[in-house]
Amino acid sequence: MTSSDPKLRRRRVDPMDAGSSSLTDIGEEKKKGSWRGVPSGPSPIGHRTALAIVTLLGCITTFYKIWHPAEVVFDEVHFGKFAGFYLKRTYFFDVHPPLAKMMLAAAGYLLGYDGHFDFGTIGDNYIENNVPYVGLRMLPATMNVLCIVLIYNIMRESGYTVLTCSLSAAMYLLDNSAVAQNRLIMLDSMLVFYMLSTVYCYIRFRKLRYQEFTRGWWFWLIATGVTMAMTVSVKMVGLFVVTTIGICVLVDLWGLLDIKRGLTMKEFMRHFNARALALIIIPTCVYLFWFYVHFAILDQSGPGDTFMSSAFQETLKNSAIKMKSLDIHYGDEIILHHPGTEVYLHSHTLKYPLRYDDGRISSQGQQVTGVKEADDNCYWRVKATKDISKDKRTPVRHNDIIQLEHVATGTNLLTHDVASPLLATNEEVTTMEQGKRYNETLFKVVLDDHNNGNIWSTHMKSVKLMHVDTKVAIWTRDKVLPEWGLGQQDVNGNKNTQDRSNFWMATEIKGLNATEINMNKKKEIKKMSFIMKFFELQGRMLRHNSGLTKPHPYQSTPITWPFLIRGISYWSKNDTREQIYMTGNVFGWWLSIGGVAVYAGVMLADTLARRRGVEPIDEPLRNRFISSAGLFLILWLTHYIPFFAMGRSLFLHHYLPAATCNYLLLGAVFQFMFIDGIDSPVSPLEGTTNTKYRRFHPLMMVATLSKYSYLAAFLILLGQLGMFLFLSPLTYGTPGMTVQQVLQHKILSTWDLQFAK
């Protein structure tokens, strides 16, 4: 700071001139009139007018021809259908949490829709099927307009000028991807809405940091927690905004902990506890609440049954599994099915060959294999190894030691320390005549779900057969035996006993008709505690989500998203040559990614310079650039970077929340580049409850707009508007285009528009 260039510092008023001695006393400051409360800068009227204008414009871009197309578009297939399930109260399974789908269902309920339509494929007609789709679309579209309002207010509360606020909001309302995505029956506009609300609430909370523990402070803190939970309740992507808030709170707490801040440990713990309550406990309750509602509504058996455990399925009305299930008793002849590879445990009179192709040697025992179709060779009799009463049928329980007899050949299942035919590390499974090598034919019944009743039953309790002698589990995998094994599937003893694929399911008991028996025996609907249901569903959602790896023709990798290398074809109609192709506003997206680069460059240069004792940026400007624009940057990063670590198939629309955050950052960078100064401070010190804060000195500055500011904003908006209008046929799906026009609209050669030939 000693060697700084005078030119760099010209904008800074000398502290002595400004009366630094009097800065210690805020009261005096105020008297002098050199310090004003919030909001500084332009009058609220300017803001109100600008907000009204962008909201109006947002309504126009969002609601324009919202009834077109009157057909199912892209993921409306899923979310329209899910709303229908709520209205029919049948249980379904989806990887997303329930809130947004319930909102859609509520909209449908109010519109009198009964959920009769199945939203089968893209292109199904709504009008013919009598679906109030315009009403359903109104909900997400309204949310989109509210997003615009929120963006404006986030920028306003962060202390930016009317011009900057309007710019950010206008960039968003003219973004093709936001318009295309958020007016359809999908979850994204709800997600973005709650995400932005969280940011807004947190900023309001932050601004009250000198009025700690006042009513307003508590209100905005709890509001942050609630909106955060709402975001997560829409999609798990909401966890990214939780991460952002988490980072901010940690930084904030770290600052509070600083001894120079003057808080005692007791005061600090009070801060800590308040945040823990509002940002951990309350959000958890809100999140759980929506699941409670979810289970309360969906009380009937439906298409989601098969995704859940049998215990869960029993809690639903009319559950099919209850009709099929039977308890297994000693002496029963059962069929064992491997769910992972869809085969049945099988044996036949053929033997393993003495010597395999690779020179290893087998036991020459009878083959045990897996087959795709169950036949008579698939029946296995469960035999007890302990004394059981002869007159009464004894059920097989968890941890019982049993023998399995292959009914057709009268031999017992056995495994031993001989390498299996295809996998030398695993044990060979074979069968043995009665009475021989008894100890090696013993298996322990390990039930997957033995906490809810420990009796082994068909279709309900999957089972792991643990070999007592050598501690391996009977296992099969997607590999078939060569010719000598008739191309049937390899079965062996797996040393990795913890693997999920070790579980088998008994599917049939010979001679017993499950449906008949169950018809006579009336089973009642079982209860399951909410928290158990929740954890089961949550676990399966996460597992299913990471299992969505099936490639899709329109999937893309995260690195291509900000540059819009490829869009997604949402809908097309051959007769009219109309199509909806989801793509962002190329101008806005490239500009905003440029904004990120500018931000990173400025911060890097500033950090390096400061390290050498040069301070090129005025303190209030820098402060705002770090705390406000920095928040937007973290928002963008947390909504973008985690996708790189995800294994599931990803799509361009996953970038939409990040693109929205990027417009916030673009506004902040615009202010830094084209507007001289910043309105500071934004957080009022008046009414502070803590006397220690009186020592703090606000950094004061006023933003000055020049004609260049207006010119730059005008040019940016002109570019955005031009690109928006140019791409609008792809966004609204109308009008249809000729080949020539389609080719014109291929801004990048990698875009795969329909009707280009």
Add this chain to the structure above:
Amino acid sequence: MRQRRFAWSRSPSRSNRLDPLYLDDKIWKAEQQQKRRLSTNIKSFIKSEPAIVLYLTLWSFYIRLWKIWQPGSVVFDEVHFGGFASKYINTGFFMDVHPPLAKMLIALVAKLAGFDGAFDFKEIGLDYEDANVPYVAIRTFCAVLGALTIPMAYLTMKKTGHSTMSGLLVALMICYENGLITNNRLILLDPILLFFTSATTLTWVNFCDKDKNYKPFNLQWYFWLAMTGLNMGLTASCKWVGLFTIATIGLPTIKRLWDIWGNTDISKLKFMHHFFARSLCLIVLPIAVYMAMFVIHFHSLPNTGEGDSFMSPEFQQSLAGSNSHMSDTPLDIAYGSRVWVRHEGTRGGYLHSHPHEYLTGSGQQQITLYPHKDDNNWWIIEKPRNARRRRPDGPGGIEYVRDGDRIRLVHALSSKRLRSHDEQPPLANDEYHKEVSAHNDEDSRNDRESDWIVDIVAHNENDVDSKYRLRAIHSRFRLRHSTQRCALFSHEKKLPEDWGFGQQEVTCMQNSKLPKTIWYIEANQHSRLGKDVEMVNYNHPNFLAKFLELNKIMWDVNKGLTASHPYDSRPQAWPFLQRGISFWGKDGRHIYLLGNPAVFWSSTFAVVGYILVAFLTVLMEKRGIFDLYNESAARFFITGWCAHYFPFYLMSRQLFLHHYMPALYYAVLLFGSMFDLITIWLTSRKKMMLVIMASYCVIYAYRNFIPITYGEPWSQISCENAKWTRTWDFDCVQ
């Protein structure tokens, strides 16, 4: 007029901020003094430093080399790394996921020991003695390198200012680490990797010692810096895990540069000197070393071998005696040309058909990709009957095939046409894949399903013609189906062995992305072209091209190693030693890679302890209590541990316990550092007692697992008793 009200106050903390470097130095000096006082007594016991190093080295040789000839058969990954040695000796090109240095060293030792490369190390348990393999020499080489890490660990501890006692403890812990013993005395890459990793650490701490007092740029300074760079390069040339070692050095380097940049007493010019000296030695030099290893690698393997099929045709062209060696082929392609069509996206080879039918879909004759030269690869380009005629535009009245032309491909031996139709292909079961087959419909005139449109998508920059008409090798094209909006496609899925001969599937894919739909013509004959036509062949790739290609393929193959192995494990299991790896078993004897639990668990404890102490220190500083604990050496060791451990969480390939070994090395060093911290108040005598007790525990645990470490006989009872946790699954069956 611009008006601004602006107030600003000077931050009070800035003026009284002490220079951190000055402070560091003072603390360091104080610590040194204290440590020196403590160690004077001990030094009288054991004469001098070099003597200690010598004792340690000899002792670790004994521990590592004990019964090195046992077992006399192939153990675990000796299958691979012994096998590579014989491949180097046979000079046939092969492909492996690891860089070449360690393998070349093994091969060199084998060669010097008189190995002729006849033994192929095909599977675990093959006998060495019958085959006359000098395996003892090779294992001795590996074990010696492994043993040398022990004196280096001791020296590292001493150089970073730790007490002799903690240095000795660290050395003994590494010496008696069963996992390292098992892993280091076999023909594996890990001992060599570990040797260079610890050498890098040692040279780096020496450099830091020279750099500490801002007296840079003298000869010694440069020597240690360059040695660090050299060792880094060698480490990375053994295994890519060496990149983690580079990160371990890189992070403190950046930190140091940041400090220098922040020191306004050092001019910018001098900073640039610091910056470029480090860039040169720590970036340029390692890269040069790494590339040099590949120069030697390519030089040692000039001949064709089993690795050919991984490589591009250009690369194969550079190998001698290659059966896929291409002779020059005419450049121009016209209607009536007999051609070999090769797939660019995969290494599957040539478009192929043979007189066997699909067992699925249409049941027509199969189309596959076949990697070898074969007469069934010949296709003849024909014009559809109803296509528009053009005037012959080539010499001898031939007509060139142009971009956008509709063509038919006729399989030369069976005279059947390549076609696609709305049927499900055998393997790809998405609706956007269509079956491709060879078939002859009687009504060939209207058989639009065998018409394909040539789209040239890339061409040789030096041959402008190849953009507009098809030319051998220079033109890369797609074959678009005329009716189905799909393009001829192939991917790395093999048809079933019994009816598809394990050849690669070919389909026609709609909305396909570029890479896997690109084809080109490799060989070409035309009856009406004379001998004097323009010929073409693959470009001969230069070293850089070969180097980059091989590294890319190594990366891809490495990423593809996702098959599960019965003894693989995930990183979270390693620090707690949850499970080992069965290496070998014969006649009731077993070798099972299991670390010394005392070393594993105590080093993990040290890591957790360090993190707690460091966190507490930062927290206390925030509350105004300074300088609780600040040990730069411990910080370096924890950096090393993190850099060698956490990246494994990002890897989805199969991982094993032995991947933890470099991280373990750093964890043990950190343990030494923590040992010094907690014993700082003890007298040297008490400290020595503590070291002896700790060593006793380590040696006790070591002796417990001698049988599975060296493959010694073991009684079933003591074996069962040695299973301290239920997850250790070594075999006790006699």
